[in-house]
Amino acid sequence: MDCNLSRLLLTLGRADRGADDQVALDGHLSGCAACAAFARRSTGFDAAIASAMAAVPVPTTLREKLLTNAYARRGEAWRRTTYRCAALAAGVLLAVGLTLGGLYRYRPVLDPVALKTATEREWETRESAVRDWLIGQELPPEFPAELDFDFQHYVFHGKGDLGGRDVPVVVFQNGREQARVFVVRESRLNTQELRGVDGSVWKVTFVPHPTAAGVTYVVLYTNGLDGFRRRPLGSPA
Amino acid sequence: MGSPGVRELIDSHSDSLYRYAYRLSGSAADAEDLVQETFGKAITRLHQLRQADHARQWLFRILRNAYLHRVRDERKRRTVPLDAVGDLPAAQESDTPAVDPADLQAALNDLDESFRTPLILFYFEEFSYRDIAAQLELPIGTVMSRLARGKAYLRSRLAAHDPDPDADAPRRATDGL
Numbered sequence: 465m466d467c468n469l470s471r472l473l474l475t476l477g478r479a480d481r482g483a484d485d486q487v488a489l490d491g492h493l494s495g496c497a498a499c500a501a502f503a504r505r506s507t508g509f510d511a512a513i514a515s516a517m518a519a520v521p522v523p524t525t526l527r528e529k530l531l532t533n534a535y536a537r538r539g540e541a542w543r544r545t546t547y548r549c550a551a552l553a554a555g556v557l558l559a560v561g562l563t564l565g566g567l568y569r570y571r572p573v574l575d576p577v578a579l580k581t582a583t584e585r586e587w588e589t590r591e592s593a594v595r596d597w598l599i600g601q602e603l604p605p606e607f608p609a610e611l612d613f614d615f616q617h618y619v620f621h622g623k624g625d626l627g628g629r630d631v632p633v634v635v636f637q638n639g640r641e642q643a644r645v646f647v648v649r650e651s652r653l654n655t656q657e658l659r660g661v662d663g664s665v666w667k668v669t670f671v672p673h674p675t676a677a678g679v680t681y682v683v684l685y686t687n688g689l690d691g692f693r694r695r696p697l698g699s700p701a
Numbered sequence: 702m703g704s705p706g707v708r709e710l711i712d713s714h715s716d717s718l719y720r721y722a723y724r725l726s727g728s729a730a731d732a733e734d735l736v737q738e739t740f741g742k743a744i745t746r747l748h749q750l751r752q753a754d755h756a757r758q759w760l761f762r763i764l765r766n767a768y769l770h771r772v773r774d775e776r777k778r779r780t781v782p783l784d785a786v787g788d789l790p791a792a793q794e795s796d797t798p799a800v801d802p803a804d805l806q807a808a809l810n811d812l813d814e815s816f817r818t819p820l821i822l823f824y825f826e827e828f829s830y831r832d833i834a835a836q837l838e839l840p841i842g843t844v845m846s847r848l849a850r851g852k853a854y855l856r857s858r859l860a861a862h863d864p865d866p867d868a869d870a871p872r873r874a875t876d877g878l
Contacts, residue, residue, distance in 0.1 A: 475849060479829035509856060510824070516800035517825040520720040526733065530715055530740055534707045537744050 465492040470499045474506050591615040594634055601632050603647050604676045611671055614694040629653055638691035646682040707744055714760050724821045725768050727810045739764040800859050808858040819844055820851040
């Protein structure tokens with residue numbers, strides 16, 4: 465180790481010198497009077513500055529003040545957090561309350577006239593659908609006047625089996641009573657055998673269409689035959 | 702190791718932080734305010750301190766930042782410019798008797814913060830060069846350079862009051878500027 469490196473290492477703190485550097489430095493100082501004198505001066509100066517640097521009287525009340533302030537800050541932070549949570553909860557409650565109040569206050573008002581209109585429109589829609597379907601089957605769109613069925617009891621239209629043939633049928637139901645209206649072309653199905661054959665819970669009626677020749681409505685009633693006539697809406701069934 | 706509690710931090714570090722703050726600011730009142738501010742910030746950021754053995758560096762950094770924030774607008778302070786000063790030659794050095802703390806503070810007060818802080822950390826808290834570099838977020842070479850100039854300045858400034866008439870009159874760090 466030469467003198468330049470020795471003095472460079474001496475300017476560093478002991479913590480910054482590696483163990484190997486320290487051994488080499490000690491060896492150099494033991495044989496170099498000039499560097500040893502430099503080291504003494506440098507060390508003495510550093511010690512004097514370090515001693516003066518640390519000579520700061522710390523106020524005896526400092527620790528207590530710091531603890532007091534720290535706990536006050538913690539309490540303040542805790543209170544602030546609590547207040548924020550409480551304010552948030554109150555805000556949420558208020559918003560929910562206002563929303564529910566608004567929903568309750570402005571909930572839709574049931575209008576009986578509108579309800580009646582909507583219901584009738586739905587029945588008309590069903591009747592209209594059946595009418596269109598019958599036209600599609602090349603059958604008269606309207607039932608005969610004797611079969612003035614109320615479409616509030618309508619449940620189905622389509623093809624149904626009658627005597628082994630698929631026959632257009634419209635089904636109505638009112639409670640336990642059911643009416644199956646088969647629309648039959650006499651040219652395709654002989655209905656003679658059905659005439660006059662009634663059971664204990666079922667009855668068959670035949671209604672020829674007044675204008676469409678050869679079209680007969682075979683109506684199979686089950687459990688009664690009075691529940692399907694049109695009545696004003698709201699009147700007892 | 703988890704983060705320490707507030708009481709533990711205060712018990713372990715309040716004295717050294719106060720001394721550091723005093724040497725930085727040169728005022729007992731400012732030092733106390735800075736320490737209060739440091740612990741106030743530390744409490745709110747305690748979750749950032751992952752390891753207890755990093756607490757000292759962490760607190761010193763908070764305090765220095767608080768100090769820099771305070772003096773940011775006080776650039777009018779007259780300080781000794783050392784940027785152009787190299788190390789004093791070894792021949793100028795002399796054995797230094799006990800240094801008066803007030804004289805030391807006066808000398809520190811005249812230094813720019815960029816030189817003052819490394820000196821304080823080096824002498825007072827025995828930070829290694831690497832610690833100081835990390836603390837100030839500077840390259841270690843810059844820290845070495847600033848410490849060398851700062852030491853030279855202190856030597857010249859404090860040796861000027863050396864009562865030993867036989868000692869060589871040291872050249873002031875700012876002579877010739």
